[in-house]
Amino acid sequence: MAAASLFAIALTSSAAFSQSDPIGELMLRQGLETGPPVPLPAQALPVVIGVNLVESPNRARVLIEISDPVDVKAFTLTNPNRIVIDMPEVLWRVQGESRPSGRGAIRSYRFGLFRKGNSRFVIDLNAPAKIDPVQVLAPDGSHSFRVAIDLMPTTPEAFVSNSGWPEGQVASAEPPRTVAPPPPPRANNSKRVIVVDAGHGGIDPGTHGQTGLQEKNVVLAVAKELRKALEATGRYSVVLTRDSDVFIPLRERVNISRAARGDLFVSLHADSNEQRSVSGASVYTLSESASDVETRKLAEKENMSDVIAGVDLRGENSPVASILIDLAQRDTMNRSARFAETVVSSLPVATTVRPTTPHRSAGFAVLKAPDVPAVLIELGYLTNTRDEAAMATSAWRLKVGQAIAKAIDSHFSAQTATPGRQAANP
Numbered sequence: 001m002a003a004a005s006l007f008a009i010a011l012t013s014s015a016a017f018s019q020s021d022p023i024g025e026l027m028l029r030q031g032l033e034t035g036p037p038v039p040l041p042a043q044a045l046p047v048v049i050g051v052n053l054v055e056s057p058n059r060a061r062v063l064i065e066i067s068d069p070v071d072v073k074a075f076t077l078t079n080p081n082r083i084v085i086d087m088p089e090v091l092w093r094v095q096g097e098s099r100p101s102g103r104g105a106i107r108s109y110r111f112g113l114f115r116k117g118n119s120r121f122v123i124d125l126n127a128p129a130k131i132d133p134v135q136v137l138a139p140d141g142s143h144s145f146r147v148a149i150d151l152m153p154t155t156p157e158a159f160v161s162n163s164g165w166p167e168g169q170v171a172s173a174e175p176p177r178t179v180a181p182p183p184p185p186r187a188n189n190s191k192r193v194i195v196v197d198a199g200h201g202g203i204d205p206g207t208h209g210q211t212g213l214q215e216k217n218v219v220l221a222v223a224k225e226l227r228k229a230l231e232a233t234g235r236y237s238v239v240l241t242r243d244s245d246v247f248i249p250l251r252e253r254v255n256i257s258r259a260a261r262g263d264l265f266v267s268l269h270a271d272s273n274e275q276r277s278v279s280g281a282s283v284y285t286l287s288e289s290a291s292d293v294e295t296r297k298l299a300e301k302e303n304m305s306d307v308i309a310g311v312d313l314r315g316e317n318s319p320v321a322s323i324l325i326d327l328a329q330r331d332t333m334n335r336s337a338r339f340a341e342t343v344v345s346s347l348p349v350a351t352t353v354r355p356t357t358p359h360r361s362a363g364f365a366v367l368k369a370p371d372v373p374a375v376l377i378e379l380g381y382l383t384n385t386r387d388e389a390a391m392a393t394s395a396w397r398l399k400v401g402q403a404i405a406k407a408i409d410s411h412f413s414a415q416t417a418t419p420g421r422q423a424a425n426p
């Protein structure tokens with residue numbers, strides 16, 4: 001009763017739009033909204049052909065060899081300390097690569113598409129460093145153009161005070177927080193909307209196997225098989241959060257799901273474990289406290305995606321938590337848990353399922369749309385030789401996509417006798 005009256009207060013004390021999308025307004029307040037995608041460039045893309053590191057005790061230089069000169073912006077972010085190098089979209093065809101010694105300022109680096117039109121190179125730092133103005137070196141006898149990034153030691157205080165988004169770039173990095181209009185009514189009520197989320201992508205490869213098989217590629221392939229199988233029934237329309245090798249921030253995945261008025265959100269991942277013998281699929285749902293330590297660590301790892309890609313998380317708040325969201329979420333969480341059980345019983349025809357507690361829960365950021373039931377499926381372990389070998393095959397990807405589609409279909413056919421999501425909402 002107390003909760004119900006608080007709900008009413010929240011509604012009446014908010015701005016006018018909250019009447020139609022109160023959860024949207026709360027998510028907006030908590031920094032969960034993003035802007036429209038950036039359009040693709042029309043011309044041929046520059047090609048990166050090599051990455052070289054030159055380390056000396058008091059200096060480090062990163063050389064990115066590229067077919068054409070590009071405009072580069074470099075800046076630093078804290079927590080963890082990173083250098084982000086933004087450039088227009090390029091093709092990564094890196095032939096020669098030097099890895100850091102681990103003893104200098106550079107701990108590791110990665111590169112890839114950040115979003116359409118924007119590629120990114122991210123350097124993780126062992127120690128605070130400052131960047132000299134980035135130079136583009138002209139071709140010489142043995143090299144094409146090279147983007148040179150020079151790092152020198154600095155104090156932690158200076159690093160912190162110089163870090164953050166460069167002036168004038170804030171708008172493109174952090175789109176203005178305008179209120180997203182409430183989702184339009186369904187054009188076709190006869191079809192359920194399934195949002196299929198291939199984890200990671202672009203600059204964030206996720207985990208990888210011993211043969212170099214990358215999580216982002218495995219899950220995208222399964223997502224496409226799942227879409228095909230669902231569309232073949234004629235009962236579902238499918239929205240993919242990504243259908244190419246591009247990075248999508250976690251909160252944007254949540255927003256895509258809400259904007260599409262998803263009936264169900266399925267996030268696909270592959271796991272890794274220090275114990276290579278651990279194998280099989282598991283299914284995860286959202287909960288405030290993790291069901292076990294291993295799941296808590298997994299959620300922390302999956303939630304690192306934005307950090308890995310160099311997303312500025314200032315202004316991001318802790319978990320979506322408010323009385324209003326809790327009300328909508330209780331029903332959502334029940335539906336999520338029921339669907340998770342269906343997946344657990346449907347997967348064994350296609351792949352190994354973890355023998356102990358295959359359904360677990362923790363605070364996965366990507367599952368936090370308060371009004372869309374959501375599960376995260378870890379399809380198997382890329383650190384396990386048998387799992388990795390299976391995941392590399394198109395036969396396995398097809399079977400798993402079909403098994404998840406079948407789980408979705410049994411979930412909704414079991415629900416046809418009960419009221420739908422829209423009717424259950426206040």
Ligand SMILES: [Zn+2]
Nearest residue numbers: 199206269270
């Ligand atoms: Zn993952």
